Amino acid sequence: MDRKVRVRFAPSPTGALHIGGVRTALYNYLFARQNGGDMLLRIEDTDSNRFVPGAEQYIIEALDWLGIGIDEGICKDAPDGKGPHGPYRQSERREIYHVYVKQLLDSGHAYYAFDTPEELDSKRKETGNFQYDAHTRGEMANSLTLPADEVRQRIGRGDQYVVRFKIEPGESVTVHDLIRGDVTIQSDILDDKVLYKSADDLPTYHLANIVDDHLMEVTHVIRGEEWLPSAPLHVLLYRAFGWEDTMPQFAHLPLLLKPDGNGKLSKRDGDRLGFPVFPLEFHNEKDGTVSRGYREDGYFPEAVINFLALLGWHSSGDQEIYTMDELIHEFSLDRVSKSGAKFDYEKGKWFNHQYLIRKTDDELSELFRPIAEMRLRESGQLDTPAAQRALAQLPHIVGLMKERVNFVSELWEQADFFFAAPTQFDEKSVQKRWKEDSPRHIQELTALLEQEDDWSAEHLDSVVMGWIAEKEYGTGIVMNAFRICLVGAARGPHIWEITNVLGKEETLLRLRQSLTLLTK
């Protein structure tokens, strides 16, 4: 059967979207685009207790920032969902689930259960490995053990209940996974999963995701590996509904692991090791916490996408840098690795560097301008001639400096000296490069440069190098002292690039001012 490829990303609004979830969304998106299919976004808010305000809006914004487009369901231009299969928020689909819960009840695939959470808890405590299944349901309070009258009565008077899936033991269930091949389990190990809870009149994930995927004509379920153990249960559910012929294909993605040690990457790891695990900064209204985001940390969305794409997927070649279009073209589920990937934050920085140096000087300078202006305003130097002169040459400055930074914000740390004369000097540089003869060298150099009207790099270079040769000074010694006077440290681009930006007046000013400060 040839059906149009339809995939979905189905997060629950319980907080910021974890970076692992972002990768799941990305792989779904790549798969959909590659196959000319649809990418849906469905909100799985069937747990009323864990709902966090703002989380849904956050998810939409995050995907939008990253360029992961949504064709159907909840998205930026349709916050309440668009498409013929709505609503796309599970809490708004209650009537739909009622129909299917009833169908399972009527066909004998499900039953009512009245055991309270407390009763189940104590049962678990007394019997170590208690499982609600074919062996134990006979001793529990449910519509299989209670007389029909009493069941009716209990429901009638408003007793809380759940509906459980009746798992038949002795069956072997196989799930074909696109990444892992066939996975087979025995139905005996499955418990009678809760499908619906009367307390909040909502289904659980297991029921809702099957019903919705069926109704929304989803063809491929691409989700995290943590769902693999319950995939056979989902197959059983499709069978119980009689939908096996249109059951989606499954692909379970490997987990994102913490950089050190083992285990799933968590927010705590990010806090502990100093990197974000969320795409955007998130202010959690529920617990008052603020979480860092890649966007606010200065990452380009393309870099985050590229980095994430390669964490668990790789082409057969050596290519590392991919545009979204290239990823769409190259991606394939059978090249997704089976094992978990440790989160390598250092490589993430490198990706950002790669995208940064590919920006044009104009693009980059417009990103940097607000930062530079803010820093100058903070120190009260925004209106100085030096600052204004540098600001006017921002694209050029950015072009000189971009090779040595990973983030736009780091440009300030590297290029600050263009905007204001040094008042402090890097101790190590001075110790190593400021020699006994340096004051004399700088004095002579100042006098020499004062005479020059041609301020071009070529001319200055020939004049200064000629003078150094004539006096038999060491080139490195003179030039480094020169650099320290202009920059305040032994760093930065070629010295004539610096004098070029600074201009004659500012160069001479710094030479004199720094000499005074350094000989004090």
Next chain:
RNA sequence: GGUGCUAUCGUCUAGUGGCCUAGGACAACGGCCUCUCACGCCGUAAACCCCGGUUCGAGUCCGGGUAGCACUACCA
């Protein structure tokens, strides 16, 4: 405990029985370039979890161990 998944340099990975004296990238280290820092270039160190089997030949196939992870809720 039970069930399932997984296993190549520190990390992400290439590898689908001979092209593997195991390739690339990040990180590390050394050198070159050079007035400094960076870039760039060159180079170094660095891995097939273990044991059996199949085969003329195994990182690659099979079995068994071991280890790690996931799941085991009226959470998703």
